[in-house]
Amino acid sequence: MRIFVSTDMEGLPGISAWHHVDIKDKRYLGRYMEETMEWVLEGIKSSPQNSKIDQILICDSHSLGENMSYDFTALDDRLYLVRGGLRDYYMMAGMDSSFSTVFFVGYHAGVGALHGTMDHTYSNTAVHSLKINGIRMNETTINAAFAAEFGAPVSMVIGDHALVEELKPIMPDTVLVETKKGLSRFAAIMKPKNVVKREVIEATKKALEKTEKGEVKPYKLEAPYTLEITFRSTEMADEASLTPGVERVNGYTIKYVSSSYKDIMQLLLAVIYASRIATEMGR
Numbered sequence: 001m002r003i004f005v006s007t008d009m010e011g012l013p014g015i016s017a018w019h020h021v022d023i024k025d026k027r028y029l030g031r032y033m034e035e036t037m038e039w040v041l042e043g044i045k046s047s048p049q050n051s052k053i054d055q056i057l058i059c060d061s062h063s064l065g066e067n068m069s070y071d072f073t074a075l076d077d078r079l080y081l082v083r084g085g086l087r088d089y090y091m092m093a094g095m096d097s098s099f100s101t102v103f104f105v106g107y108h109a110g111v112g113a114l115h116g117t118m119d120h121t122y123s124n125t126a127v128h129s130l131k132i133n134g135i136r137m138n139e140t141t142i143n144a145a146f147a148a149e150f151g152a153p154v155s156m157v158i159g160d161h162a163l164v165e166e167l168k169p170i171m172p173d174t175v176l177v178e179t180k181k182g183l184s185r186f187a188a189i190m191k192p193k194n195v196v197k198r199e200v201i202e203a204t205k206k207a208l209e210k211t212e213k214g215e216v217k218p219y220k221l222e223a224p225y226t227l228e229i230t231f232r233s234t235e236m237a238d239e240a241s242l243t244p245g246v247e248r249v250n251g252y253t254i255k256y257v258s259s260s261y262k263d264i265m266q267l268l269l270a271v272i273y274a275s276r277i278a279t280e281m282g283r
Contacts, residue, residue: 001211002055004099004152005040006091006143007033009062010108010118011159013179013196016188018118023066030067033060036105036158037068039197041076043204049212054078057099061091062106089262090269092143097150101211103204104154106179109162110138115182116162122268126275128252129230132264133221138166141219142268148218149261155216156207158200160188173216175207225264227256231275240271 009021012032019025037058044050059082060068066083073079080094087093095102109116111127121130121138130137132145140163144154154174157167161181167174177199180188210216230253231237241248246267247255256267 001049001053001100001208002057002098003044003053003101003103004092004095004147005037005056005058005103005105006061006107007037007058007068008091008104008106008108008139009033009067010106010120011163011179012036012106013190013193015106016117016180016190017186018124021062021118023063030069033062033067033106034069034072036196036200037072038075039200040103040105040158040204041079043201044208045076046201047205047208049208052212053208055080057082057094059091059093059095061093086273089146089265091139092146092265095147095150095152097152099147099150099152101155101207101216102144102147102152103207104140104143104157104159107140107157107159107163108138109160109166109182110136110140113138113162113166115184117160117180117182117185117188119162119185123272123275126231126236126272127229128232129228130268131226131228133226134228135221138163140167141170142265144171144219145221146261146265148220151218153211153216153218155211156203158203171219173210175203175210177203221261223261224257224259225261227258227264227268229254229268229271236275239274243267243271243274246271 057080064085109119111121113119156175158177182188234251240254
């Protein structure tokens, strides 16, 4: 068995504000991400499937992917780490058909979720809404559908209450771990650390058991895929619409259609990266 782990930060326990996930703030950088991943690793090692697992690839997927220390890989010789950016497929860099299952750690609710802790979808500054095939998407479902292209299910998601509520009806077989419950975008009730630790360890073991038994199905969308992004400013849509194949729907919204989900992912990333130009120029 091989496990692919994509890590984010906003859904981690102990996190509730942007400066908690800022690379410049050394008090938080990597701390809660590595701690939570230690619990996941403890769950793997204590599972009956442990001896069957020969690689655990961690894709550091928050911001520029420079949050986890390379030293973390010293905890287990099966640990490989994707660091840095830019890179193809961003939060799913390194994913291929050799992986048996996928874990999402520290993920968060999508943009517009009520009381979602630091809610956003791939960009806090650019994206007002994002749909694929008419379905409102968050980062979990976008990336889960990418994993499904390789036949891999997402067997565990660790994140905030609002995300868990979003996923329950659409990914019912996935093991979900709630880290906190939002009171507003930047306030949350944090669960006790030892409670979260126990839940993560047990959830990891359960996710591996369900994977081995084939009880979790990939989150598959049907081709052709229609991507619709509504930006927060018309200038961002102006920039995105310069990309070949992109159709302008209205002042704020663009559309892109492809039979390849890989192309959908790359286009999504390209236009969101381009939107940073307007943001950084303060327009």
